[in-house]
Amino acid sequence: MAAAKTISEYLLQKLFTHGVRHMFGVPGDYVLSFFHQVESSSIKVINTCDEQGAGFAADAYARVKGLGVVCVTYCVGGLKVTNTTAQAFAEKSPVVVISGAPGTNERIKSPLLHHKVREFDTQLKVFEQITVASTVIDNPQTACREIDRVIDAALQHKRPVYIELPRNMVSVTALPYYLPQDIPLPRDDNALKEALLEARDIINTSRKPVIVSGIELHRYGLQDEFLQFIDKTNIPVVSTPLSKSVISEHHPQYMGIYEGAIGRSDIREYVESSDCLVLLGAFMTDINLGLFxxxxxxxxxxYATSEKVYIHYHAYxxxxxxxxxxGLLQTDIDKRETGAIPHPKPLQxxxxxxxxxxxxxxxxxSLNAFLDKNTVVIADTGDxxxxxxxxxIHKETKFLAPAYYASMGFAVPGSLGVQLADPNLRPLVLVGDGAFQMTGMELSTSxxxxxxxxxxxxxxxxxxTERPMLDGSFNDLTTWAYSSIPDILKSGRGFSIKTEDQLEEALTLSRQYAEDICIxxxxxxxxDKSLALESIAKAFASRV
Amino acid sequence: MAAAKTISEYLLQKLFTHGVRHMFGVPGDYVLSFFHQVESSSIKVINTCDEQGAGFAADAYARVKGLGVVCVTYCVGGLKVTNTTAQAFAEKSPVVVISGAPGTNERIKSPLLHHKVREFDTQLKVFEQITVASTVIDNPQTACREIDRVIDAALQHKRPVYIELPRNMVSVTALPYYLPQDIPLPRDDNALKEALLEARDIINTSRKPVIVSGIELHRYGLQDEFLQFIDKTNIPVVSTPLSKSVISEHHPQYMGIYEGAIGRSDIREYVESSDCLVLLGAFMTDINLGLFxxxxxxxxxxYATSEKVYIHYHAYxxxxxxxxxxGLLQTDIDKRETGAIPHPKPLQxxxxxxxxxxxxxxxxxSLNAFLDKNTVVIADTGDxxxxxxxxxIHKETKFLAPAYYASMGFAVPGSLGVQLADPNLRPLVLVGDGAFQMTGMELSTSxxxxxxxxxxxxxxxxxxTERPMLDGSFNDLTTWAYSSIPDILKSGRGFSIKTEDQLEEALTLSRQYAEDICIxxxxxxxxDKSLALESIAKAFASRV
Structure with missing residues (x-):
């Protein structure tokens, strides 16, 4: 470990080492000195309008870059990102939440400092529910170890973590530590060996195997190995709503999205008549399972997950x-003939x-024809x-959506995270009017x-999405003149679209205005709704 | 107890009985059937753009009406109101958070239902940290008792509570209960008697007593008794930032706001040289104490609080x-001559x-001259x-601000709650550009x-507020054309104001456009900043 000067420098260095170049947040007095430190570091501060926007942006950034950071002030900032952190937990996105806090010296007499809710650890207790590791950096002797422990947990579990930084700790010299910190993950090589042999025999003797590719392939950076495995075996692949684009949708072995009765019937028939389903890192969620x-x-x-492998009814x-x-790549698995499989039916x-x-x-x-290799589609919840x-989707990982947690308001702030993480990408944000009214003001940040x-x-x-389930005036919204928003922001281009030709013209112009926000x-x-929503709403309505 | 038909009817009836006529929220599938029930009740649904807006509106509504309700869906809605609920906790505002949830029948096999974070009780655990009572209504036999217990706790402690309503419980017949539920508050009549006698002697022998009037006088509906006490004794009164307007600022015994070195020096000198401070329901918070x-x-x-009374260094x-x-009203306390006291110095x-x-x-x-008796001032955090x-402020309780918790973004959605709670009031919202960019879109709801x-x-x-503490580009904002927002909403009037005469003209027109949103x-x-902010920022800067 290189000795770092202060606790905040150590923290920033650790984040930088793991690819972080941007930090999303809103300042406040308890975190002001840390913002000041960040400004003179190699990590750029990205100010959003509201903390919620910063939380969603950091989640999207993490999905593209492998680690994201949201930085907020104590309680009034931190408690605004509980929902976005919960989303990162549910969908396995490694986000580091950094919260300023009253100095340890200010807490001693337990006064009613502003922003305090109940006890000084109230915010910590909230975040313990929705993160895989959390810490309060209250001791320079343990600060570096704690920072390592918590950020390593985010990287390992691909889930959010919480670091609370009392403001008097920001500039304190951090003491380096020399104790071995690496606790190896539990790992059973005998079980692995046996699982591989059993899997080999099952796959090789199967008549019609199918791979169900899940989002963990992306989160754990296994997409290359995954492609090698497909090339080695020629087994056809489906994806799920949450893992859409984990493989390029132009890959010859790719069939499409499997989502039970909600999706395409030829894919459903192929998958459900398979005698060998190889599920790689898929989340068995209700939406992923076509609502059961x-x-x-x-x-x-x-069924392989980040923690264990199930074969039939037993677990390794x-x-x-x-x-x-x-291991499968090193195992003797036969290469099959390419058979007749369903293929994606590109929307014409x-x-x-x-x-x-x-x-x-x-x-x-029309949008399907509009996409190119540098477009990343970010879809909000709903139709x-x-x-x-x-x-x-043309290339892998060019589609982002909260397809399990399904929080509204992710897509517009999410586009900040995506484009900052990879400036070569142009986000195409699909967002309902309801979700836009929640976080659309983050276009100001764009x-x-x-x-x-x-x-x-x-x-x-x-x-x-709710109208076909159960309608009432509570499903109505005030209609905004969305195309006039550039007038408020003094930036961007707006298009009011009622007809087919207006859409085509707006898309053509949007491509030309490559440097501008286009609404x-x-x-x-x-x-009006898609066929998919029609099936989904029907399935949902029976449960409302 | 009148027998109610279903659990949701019982809940709505209980809320109605306690003055609730509006419910703020955003629907979602887990709470859709409850919204449907509300729509056919005597409580009106108020849809906000984002759940955060609903949370702040319910808090403001509770401050005016005595009880407020925010209703959201599971996790993706509920976790968006943790911050607003924390504010209600910190500043004693009785808000009932009602969250839809997966049906008890859906939880049995613990599948990954959409919106679920970690465990089914994750959201409950979060809200346990920031409420005084919480419940999951999972049993028709205890439903009514649980609803009573939790809402009674909100009314008693003037703090938020949490009710989770699994969707399969909404229309289930609730079983009435006959057990005595009223658990009397702990109450010590001997201690009261002794405290009153001791207080009497201290006040009557004091040379220069002062009352510091706190926000609990308002929360517990004690403003009438408080005025009687002043009339009875002629003791002069100061208020605190959090309790500003708990007494009309035109009252002859009212001196002004006491806030230590930050406030007016004549008030400070008067209060600090008093030999008998009578603190009634004041919160001893850092901002209230002029930052210590x-x-x-x-x-x-x-020092009397909702739970105990301190006299000097002992507690009753x-x-x-x-x-x-x-008790003080029944006690022999002398009426004093009206002495020379400081008086508010109305801004000219x-x-x-x-x-x-x-x-x-x-x-x-200019604003000070603009106010009339039907104006309620709602101030956001900052200058x-x-x-x-x-x-x-002309009448009592015509000023609302999150003066302790100091969350940004309260004022615009707060104005919804205030004006719906009392349609005779016209809100004058004072909001910084930073806070406006967080929740200003709730003008759509207005x-x-x-x-x-x-x-x-x-x-x-x-x-x-932050610039004078520690400045950097992180304190900058994109400037919006705020006066063009009516073009987006297709409603309201906007004014761009750079000069004194433009302000006067806009205020005159705003009074004329009495039915319109005016921005x-x-x-x-x-x-540029107020004198108050200048002192405050100086005091804060030493701690950043």
């Missing part, structure tokens, strides 16, 4: 997805008819996400840092 | 503020000079609040429900 319409027989499954403990997948664009009312169906077909399942998302507002005057207010009927 | 520059000698104090446990104050308006650059000083003087301390706040945006292009974008210099 999926029918995946455990008796025919090999302490065998990780990574070790298992790398329709010829625009001048003056013809725009529909969801037309919109998604923005369900409808986007049918879009074909403007400030010269980012250029294209924002497609699916404007159907309400919560379109497309796509005004669809209140009851 | 206050000098209130406990050896000369009688289980004596409440209400019992103590009512300045003659507007055409074309002269607007300043904070001019603004607050909006510090500067507003010098405004003279438009939807035909509310008419006047919004004064203190536009100084950044976090003006005044008051463009002040980045380093």
């Amino acid at each position: 319409t999926a029918c995946l027989d455990q008796g025919r499954s090999i 403990e302490n065998v990780s997805l990574g070790d298992f997948l790398k 664009p329709l010829q625009p008819v001048t003056g013809k009312k725009i529909t969801i169906n037309y919109l998604f077909r 923005a996400m369900f409808g986007a399942m049918d879009i074909t 403007a400030r840092y010269q980012l250029s998302p294209i924002i497609i507002v699916l404007n159907n005057s309400g919560y379109g 497309l207010d796509v005004q669809i009927d209140a009851d | 520059t206050a000098c209130l000698d406990q050896g000369r104090s009688i 446990e289980n004596v409440s503020l209400g019992d103590f104050l009512k 308006p300045l003659q507007p000079v055409t074309g002269k650059k607007i300043t904070i000083n001019y603004l607050f003087r 909006a609040m510090f500067g507003a301390m010098d405004i003279t 438009a939807r429900y035909q509310l008419s706040p006047i919004i004064i945006v203190l536009n100084n292009s950044g976090y003006g 005044l974008d008051v463009q002040i210099d980045a380093d």
Whole structure:
């Protein structure tokens, strides 16, 4: 360990080492001196309008870069990112939450300092519920170890962690430590060996194996190994809503998204009639399982997760997805003939008819044609996400959506994180009007840092996902003139779109205005929805 | 107890009985059926843009009406109101948080249902940290008792509570209960008697007593008794930042706000030279104590809180503020001559000079003249609040601000709660540009429900409270064209204000447009600030 001068320098150095170049947040007096430190470091501060925006941006950044940071002040800032941190927990995104706090010297007489809720550790206790590790840096002797312990946990579990930094600790010299800190992960080589042999025999004797590729392949950086495994075996692949684009949707062995009765029937039939399902890092969530319409027989499954591998009804403990997948590459698994498999059916664009009312169906077909290799699609919850399942993504990891946790408001601030993490990407944000009204003001942040998302507002005057479940005036929204938002921000271009030809023109111009924020207010009927949402809403309605 | 049909009917009836007529929230599938029930009840649903706005609105509503409700969906909604609930806890505002949740029948096999973070009780555990009572309504046999227990706790402690309503419970018949539920508060009549006698002797033999009136007088509905006590004794009164307007600032015995070295020196001298301080329900917080520059000698104090009464260095446990104050009214306390006391020095308006650059000083003087008896001032954190301390409020409880917890973003959504709670009031919202960018989109909600706040945006292009503590680009903000926001909302009037005459004209028009949202974008210099903020920032800077 290189000796660092102060606790904040040590923390920033550690983050930098792991690829962090941007920190999202809103300053406040308890964290002001730390912001000041960051400003003179190699990590750039990105100020968002609200802490919620910073939390979502850091999550998206983590999904692209492998680690993200949100930095806030005590309670009034920190408690605004509980939801975004919960999302990062649920969907395995390694976000470091750094919160300023009253100095340890200020806490002694337990006075009612501003921003304090109940006890000094109230915020810590809240974050213990939604992180995999947490710490209060209150001792220079243990500060470096604690920082390492907590950030390493984020990297290992791909989940959020919490670091509380009392303000009098920011500039204190941190004491280096020399104790061995690396606690090796539990790992059972005998179990791995046996699992690999059993898997080999099952796969080699199977008639019709299928791989279900999950999001952990991306989170643990296993996409290369995964592609090698497909090339080695020629086994066809499906993905899930949460892991859409974990493999390029143009890969010859890629069939499409499996989501039970909600998705395409040819994929469903192929998967459910398979005699060998190889599930690699998939989350078995309700939306991923087509709201429980999926029918995946455990008796025919090999299911590898980040912690263990199940074969049929028995488990190999302490065998990780990574070790298992790398082991499979070294194992004698036959290469199959390429058989007849379903393939993605790219949405075909329709010829625009001048003056013809725009529909969801037309919109998604048109967007599918619009995408190129540098477009990253970021979909918010609702039909923005369900409808986007049918879009074909060119390269891997070019689709982001909160497909399990399904919090509204992720996409606009998420686009900040994505474009800062990789400036070669241009975000195409799909967002309902409901979600836009929650966090759309973060376009102000896009403007400030010269980012250029294209924002497609699916404007159907309400919560379109809920209307088919149970409708009432509580599903209505005030309609905004979304295309006038550039007038408020003094930046960007707005388009009001009612017809097919207006959409085409706006998309053409959006490509030309490559450096600008472009907002497309796509005004669809209140009851217009994608086929996917129609099935989903039906399945949901029975449970409301 | 009247028998109610279903659990949700029982809950709604209980809320209605305690004055609730509006419920703030955002629907989601886990809470959709409850929203549907509310829509056919006597409580009106108020949809906000984001859950954060609903949380702040419910807090403001509770401060005016005595009880407020925010209703959200599981986790993705609930975890967005942790900060607003924490504020309600810190500043004693009785808010009922109602969260939808997966049905008890859906939890049995513990699947990964959407919106779930870690365990099914993760959200409950978070809210246990920031509420005084919480429950999951999972049993029709105990549902009514649990609803009563939790809402009664909110009413008793004036703090938030949490009710989680699994969706399969909404329409289940609730079983009435007959057990005595009223657990009397601990109450020690002997201690009360002794405390009153001791207080009587101290007050009657004191030379120069002063009352420090606190926010609990308002929260516990003791303002009438408080006025009687002043009339009975003629003891002069100061207030604190958090309790500003707990007494009309035109009352003859009212001196002004005491806030240590930060406030007016004549008030400070009067209070600190008093030989008998009677503190009634005041919060001893850092901001209330002028950032610890206050000098209130406990050896000369009688300090009554909602739970106990301190006289000098001894405590009378289980004596409440209400019992103590009512007891004082029955106790032989002398009526004093009205002496020479400081009085509020109303800000005098300045003659507007055409074309002269607007300043904070001019603004607050002008606003002070603008207020009438139906104006309620709602101040957000920052100079909006510090500067507003010098405004003279006409009637009691016509000033709201998060003066202890100091969360940004309260004022705009707070104005929803205030005006719905009392339609005779017109909110004058004082909000910095930083706070406006967090929750200003809730003006969309004002438009939807035909509310008419006047919004004064203190536009100084950044976090003006932080600049004098420690400045950097992290204190800068993108400047919005705030006066164009009515174009987005298709409702309201906007004014861009750079000069004194423009302010006067806009205020005159705002009074005329009595039914409209009026947004005044008051463009002040980045380093312009009130005298109060200047002192405060200096005191804060030494601790950053």
